[in-house]
Amino acid sequence: MRSPPESTVDRALASFQAALDGDRLAHAYLVVGSLRDEALPFAQGALARLFCRGVVRPCGDCPACRQVAERRHTDIVWIEPEKKSRVVGIDRIRDLQHVVYQTSFEGGWKAVVLVAADRVGEEASNAFLKTLEEPPPRCLFLLLTDAPQAVMATIKSRCQRIVLSSEPDVLPDPWRERLLAILADPGPQGLTGALLRSTRLDKLLSELRESVAEAEKAAVADDDEVSDETLLARIEARYRGMRSMVVRGILLWYRDLLMCVSGGGADCLRYPEREAELRRAAEALNHADAFRNLQIVEGMQRQFDRNMPADTVIQGAFGQLNG
C-alpha cells in the first residue's frame, strides 16, 4: 500500500483539529481524494481526534483510538458499497438513521463514515439528504469520495469540502501508458479499427482487474479477519475506482483532440507528450465530431455506473467515436 501524501492529509487533519478545538466543526465533510491513500487515512485520523480520551489527541493508545483504528468503535457507523452492484442501498441508510437520531452509546460524539459517497443510489441519496438536513447535535458525517462529480449536488451543498488531492482520478502507470498507446494508435479505419481498439481496451480492463485482485489479496494475506466476501467486495470497489480513472483518461484524450481541433497549443493539452499523434488524429475531425466524442465517453461512465457489461459499453462507445 502506498503511503499517503503526508503533507495534504496532515494539513487537513491539523485544520480539523483546530476546528474541533475551537468548537467550529461542520456537521458534514465531503472528503475528496484517493479513497485508500488519502480519504480513509484522513477519516481514521479525524475520528481518532474526535473520540480519543487521551490528553494529547490522538494518543493512539487509548481504547477509543484502538477501536477507531480497528473500525469497531460503538459510536461510529461505517457504510460501504455492498453486493456485486457496489451500491449503498436504502436499507443501509435507514439503519443509519437509527444510530443518528438516538443518543450515543458512550455519551459523546457519534460519527458516520460513508465510504465511496458517489456510490449511493438515488433513493438512498434522497433519504440520506433528509438526515443531512436535520442533523442532531454532536454527530459528524464524513463522506469520502474519489469521484465528487458523481455525488448528488444537494448532498454536496450540505457538506464542507476537504480536497486532499487535486488529481484524484489520475490513472497510474503502466496503465496510463498502455491506455494512451491504444488511443494513439491510428490502426485500421471503420468498424475493424473500432473492434480492434475495443478488444485491446477490454483486455486492458481485464488485466487491470487481475492486478487489483492480486494487490488486494496480498494486502490482506496476514489478516485472518477479512472474509472472502469482504475481500471480493474490496477488489470490486478498487477495480471500479481504477476503471473510472481509465474512462477519465479516455475523456482527457478526446478533450485534447477538441483542443487541437480548436487550435489550442501544447500548453492546453493534458497529454502534451502525445501532441503529434493528437494533431494527426484531429486533422480528420470537425468541432461537432470532437464535441460528440466527449459526450460518448461521458456516456460510458454512466453505463458503467448502471452495471452494464464492460465489453458492451466499450464496443458501443468505440463503434461511435471518431478519431
Added chain:
Amino acid sequence: MKIVIGKDAVMTGLQLVHGVVGARPTLPVLSNVLLQAQEDRLWLTTTDLEVTMRCAVEAKVAKAGATTLPAKRILSIMRELPADNIEIETDEKHSSSITCGSSFFKILGLSVDDFPPVPKYEGGHVFTLEQRVLKEMLQKTSYAASADETRYILNGTLMSFKANKLTMVATDGRRLALTEHELEFPKEAETDAIVPTKAVNELLRVLKDDGAVKVHLSKNQAGFEFDDVLLITKLIEGTYPNFRQVIPSQCDQRITVEREAFLIALKRVALLTSEKSSSIKLAFGKNKLKISASSPDVGEAHETVSIKYAGKEIAVAFNPDYVIEPLRNLANDEIYVELTDELSPGVIKCDVPFIYVLMPMRVS
C-alpha cells in the same frame, strides 16, 4: 471460566437476553452473549448497541471468568440438551466446551475485550415504581408509536416525569395514546425521555407483574433495573411534539360502550375492509351503534352493538386497527367514546387515567 449450571437456569437467562441480538449486527461480537461467572452467579449480557440487556442466574462457579458465545446457537443447543446440569468450560482461546450427560459441544467464541462495555448511566435520576404499573402503561400506549423512520422522534414512547406524575405518550401523527400514573419525586428530578420502540418491546417481554422496577434516566441512557435484570437503552434525541395541544379539550357527545362487545364486533366487521377501502363507519344512534364496512371489490358487513346513548346521531369513519388496538390493550369493562362531528378527532377514555385521540377518515 468453569461453571456447572442447571438447564432451567441457563434457559431462563438466555431467553431473557437473546431478543436483543439483532439480525444484522454491525460488529461480529454483537451476535454473541457475554457470559461472566463470579460468586455463584452467571451474568448474561447481550447488546445491539441500542439496547443492552443483562441478567444473572445461579450457577456453581468452579473457576471465575468470562467469554462470549454466539447467542442464538447457544440457545438452540441448551434447548435441546436433557434437563440436567450442564458444565461449561472455556479456555484462553475463547473456545468453550459444553458437556451435559453424554452430549459434548465445542463452541468457538470471541474475546471478551471485543464486547462493548455495559453503558454507565452517570448522573441523572432514579424513579421507583411497580413493574406491573410500568408494563400496563407501556401496553396502553406503545402500539401508537410511529414505525415511519422518517419521523424518528415518534419512533418511541415518551416518558415524562413531571408534576409528580409519570406521563407516557406514543403517537404516529394519526392517533395518540396517553396514560398517567401518580409518582412522588423531587422537583429537580423532572425530566423527559423518549424510549425507542425496541427497548419498549423488550420491556414488555421481560417485565413481571410483581416487584418494583428502578428507572434510571440520564441524558443519554435509560436503565430499567428489576429482580436480577438490567435493561439499558439509548434514547431518541430531540424534543417530543407538544402532545397536549392535539387532545380536544371538550367534545359534544359522550357515549358509553361495553369494551369487549365493541372490540369483537369491530374485529368481525373489519374483515371486510380492503386496501382500497380501509375504513369502518361507526353510526351512533339512540342506544345502538351500527358498525359497517364496505369494499366495492369485496362486499360489505355490518353489526349492531348496544350502547348507552341518547344524544344526536353521529356517523364517523375510522381506520379499524386504530380503534381495535386501544380496546385490546385496556382491561376496563366500559369505555367512553367522545365525538363532536364526523371530521373532528374522536377520543376514547375509560375510568383510569387514559386518553386516546384518533383522527377520523374522510369518506365519500
